[in-house]
Amino acid sequence: MPTPTIAQKSPYVQKMAAGTYWWCSCGQSKGQPFCDGSHKGTGFAPQKVVLTEEKTVAWCGCKHSANGCNCDGTHKQL
Numbered sequence: 001m002p003t004p005t006i007a008q009k010s011p012y013v014q015k016m017a018a019g020t021y022w023w024c025s026c027g028q029s030k031g032q033p034f035c036d037g038s039h040k041g042t043g044f045a046p047q048k049v050v051l052t053e054e055k056t057v058a059w060c061g062c063k064h065s066a067n068g069c070n071c072d073g074t075h076k077q078l
Ligand code: FES
Pocket: 008, 009, 010, 011, 012, 059, 060, 061, 062, 063, 064, 065, 070, 071, 072, 073, 074, 075, 076
């Protein structure tokens, strides 16, 4: 299993509109926290997230969360 690149050691806390989002799991996107296609060839794939209503999301920026796209505090141990 390849190791993801740490985009930043804190979450991206954003108020999101309802919709479909693709969270960057490889850490190499220039459009964090979302996929820009940079994962090609890395073995990573983005995570699809569907929000049915407006919501504030703490997107994982370190890419090491055990909870996928959601920050679980793991960044504090990196
Ligand atoms: S930013 Fe990755 S666990 Fe918090």
